[in-house]
Amino acid sequence: MTQDSPTLSLAEIAAHLGARLQGDGERRVRGLATLRDAGPEQVSFLANRAYLKDLPGTRAAAVLLHPSHAGECPCDCLTLDNPYLGYAELSRLFDPLAGRETVGVHPSAVVGEGVTLGEGVAIGPQAVVEAGVVLGDHVVIGPGCVVGADTWIGAGTRLHANVTVYHGVVVGERGILHSGCVIGADGFGFAHDGGGWHKIAQLGGVVLGDDVEVGSCSSIDRGALGDTVIGNDVKIDSQVQIAHNVQVGDHSALAGCVGIAGSTRVGRHCMLGGGVGLSGHLTICDGVQVTGMSLVTNSIHQPGVYSSGTGAMDNAQWRRNAVRFKQLDEIARRLSRLEKAGRGG
Known part of the structure; x- marks a missing residue:
């Protein structure tokens, strides 16, 4: 103040x-x-x-x-x-940023051929807007941003400094992309021939719905064939990784350091706590909450709260419990044999 x-x-x-x-x-x-x-x-x-x-x-x-x-x-x-x-x-x-941007294109910005600028657009110093981009009314492109060719950014969306949006991306209206986030980089796609890796060209794009916010240094990869799709009103914290062809439903929220592997579908109104990991090719239904630091390796088909992992404890106690964890399978087998013997008696 x-x-x-x-x-x-x-x-x-x-x-x-x-x-x-x-x-x-x-x-x-x-x-x-x-x-x-x-x-x-x-x-x-x-x-x-x-x-x-x-x-x-x-x-x-x-x-x-x-x-x-x-x-x-x-x-x-x-x-x-x-x-x-x-x-x-x-x-x-009381937001100090509201209304402070200067409308127009800064002299040091680079704007390519065929770019369409809506009313009240602001493009900051050293920004690059490549050919064929469409910027809706009152879009703000912060200093040092790069907007790739043929990308479409909806009205009222703000890119803070040093955001990178690759080619062929669609960003909806009233979005907020924070510094350092990358939208539309290649997904992690490679084929192995037994001796080395061969890159798979990532031919899809990324579609962000309206009212999406993406935190600093988060990455949303483009699809291998179809698009990676983030629904309306999705809130994504900092340092989140969303892999190729993931779909996230409307009104879901992802806390810091969430990682979602390729082709997983997350439903509407889901909440993923900090550090949650989702394996690839899963389906998470609507209304699921996953608590922090959980690893999800199977699809979830019923709404509710899900957890995995263990809380912090004294190291000596944790070491004893870790030994017992390795013994669980043998203990379960012994218990099953005792139960069978008891029924037989």
Whole structure:
């Protein structure tokens, strides 16, 4: 927050969020902060009961919270049934990047032949937009980005600095691609002749739906024949690897360091925790949640929460358990023989 930050009145915020205001609607604020850190010109929020202990001592101008906690708030409050969703909406009002890009093509950018630019497009310094690209209205291409030939990028999408989008990729509207991500690189396809590897040309593309966000240094590979397809409103964290011909359904979310092997299909409304790995050629149905650091080697056909792996423990205990794990098969066989003997007796 700076002294030049835009200010909003609590009444304006309440109207934007559809929240009920209890307090002074004329009070003006210029930013957001946590309950502990907020000052008298900032709004805070309470969306997790774990932070209820910080509410009595907050110095915020107002707090966004559930109506059930309004009576405990020591300052003005904005009540919503879903305060976390309200916080998400409010954060965008104070986004310092909003509206700061300069419309037009920077003199150092390189724009190829036959490029179509919509209204209000911004192309930053040292960016390269190759021939035949179509950029929709209000697309932002950040400094140092490369957009390959014949790619189509929908209206309102932003590429932060140093994003690489290969040729023949489709990016939907209102997308956000963070620095260092690569969309449309070759999938990992090779044929082995017994002595060496022979590259398989990757002839497909990548299609990203609308409202997709891809984190920094994540990779989405192009298809070998058909396209790799990421559905609408999919959220992909940083350092995620999505291999060729993967399909991810609408509204799914992938946390950091997820890896999905080729031709796997992930359904709608799925959530993959940090470090999850999916083997290739699997089908994950709609509504599946896989907890962090799990390895999935078989298809999942029923919605629910799935886990694998073991939590951290004392090393000596882990070593003993690892030995016992190797003995499980023999223990199971011995138990089966004892059960059969008992039934026979």
